[in-house]
Amino acid sequence: MTALLIVCLFALLIFLGTPIAFVIGIVSLVGINTMPGTPNMTVFMKMFNGLNSFVLLAIPLFILAANLMNAGLITKMLVDFCIAVVGNIRGGLAHANILVSMIFAGVSGAAQADTAGVGKMLIPAMIGTGYDKETSVGVTAASSTIGVIIPPSIPMVVYAGLTSASVAALFISGLVPGILIGLTMMGIVVLRGRRLNFPVYARTNRSEMWRLFKKSFAALLAPVIIVGGISTGWYTPTEAAAFASLYSMFICAFVYRTLRPRDLPGILRETLKLSSLSLFALSTASALGELLGYYKISDQVMVFFSEYVANKHVFMLMVIAFLLFIGTFMDAIPAMILFTPVMLPPALNLGIGSIHLGLVTVITLAIGLVTPPYGLCLLIASSIADLSIERSLWGVLPYIASLLVILLLVAMVPEIAFFVPRLLGLM
Secondary structure, three states: OHHHHHHHHHHHHHHOOOOHHHHHHHHHHHHHHOOOOOOOHHHHHHHHHHOOOOHHHHHHHHHHHHHHHHHOOHHHHHHHHHHHHHOOOOOHHHHHHHHHHHHHHOOOOOHHHHHHHHHHHHHHHHHHOOOOHHHHHHHHHHHHHHHHOOOOOHHHHHHHHHHOOOHHHHHHHOHHHHHHHHHHHHHHHHHHHHHHOOOOOOOOOHHHHHHHHHHHHHHHHHHHHHHHHHHHOOOOHHHHHHHHHHHHHHHHHHHOOOOOHHHHHHHHHHHHHHHHHHHHHHHHHHHHHHHHHHOOHHHHHHHHHHHHOOOHHHHHHHHHHHHHHHHOOOOHHHHHHHHHHHHHHHHHHOOOOHHHHHHHHHHHHHHHHHOOOOOHHHHHHHHHHOOOHHHHHHHHHHHHHHHHHHHHHHHHOOHHHHHHHHHOOOO
């Protein structure tokens, strides 16, 4: 009876529009208060202990790196270079949009920062050169999801904190799927570009391309250093996050001279605001874990899958379907915090590794960033273009298909993603 009341309270708070971090905290406090012999202080102790992890320090640092890149106009330099490289192809500006998102992903680890930074420049530019608003929004929002798949990735850091999985192995396992998603999206742009007659830029001459390459070289070097350092073991993902922030600050302030001291308070304030949302949800979820343990939720889920699901491929399809549904109304990090502790034990029981489950979880929840009603990246892109969510959804659907295709490949044939980390001795 108590468990039913807790579930009803959870549903009521969600229905009332209470932020998910507060929902988790309130439910944890009420639930633990009903446990005999357990003081209320347990909630706050679990919240504190949930954040007592060196790995989680990477979250605010990667967000800081992304904010510094946007404020320091590094994103604009990357856009200019990518247009020079692929602008002469049919739909060149859309190709550049995807390519710059892949590069940006190698530094920030945050899809929302990519949507805001790249979208403010490229969505008006695409509309101004003849693209319809739906395509401009769809390409920008969908390609920004690559930011949480190509390393580094903030959701992967959270998953590692929840499961004690190797962050480095998770990061590198996302490299090939992220690149494949980007290339698949470019393929869709080629097909649609022929049918809809997307505009083409004039071919950039070699001297101009070399000038843009030299100008953006410091920015292009950042993802190479960060991903290369993690894969070779030179530094941990958290140290990589610190390096990404310092490197971004250095090149913005001293190489490009686009960052001024008076800009830093606003950047730090925005970083703290975004970081606190993720970390507070993570802390309250640690308290919720105590409640789930008391009611043996994980054991009950494991018994269910042991009796009714004996095939790991069927299990992965069920996980994907469930998380696709959850992602439509919940952000990736709270969803991961809530459901990873429940999904992991039966996955391990079926022979699915924690890295495999983590990669599938991250890619699936990335799709939730472009599916309404939540769809935060889609909301940001549509607001930039002043386009309704309904029309924006039509624009993003072809690119969601590419995400789903690569997701199913990774779920069913994990070697596609794992041969690189295994080659580097990370798995």
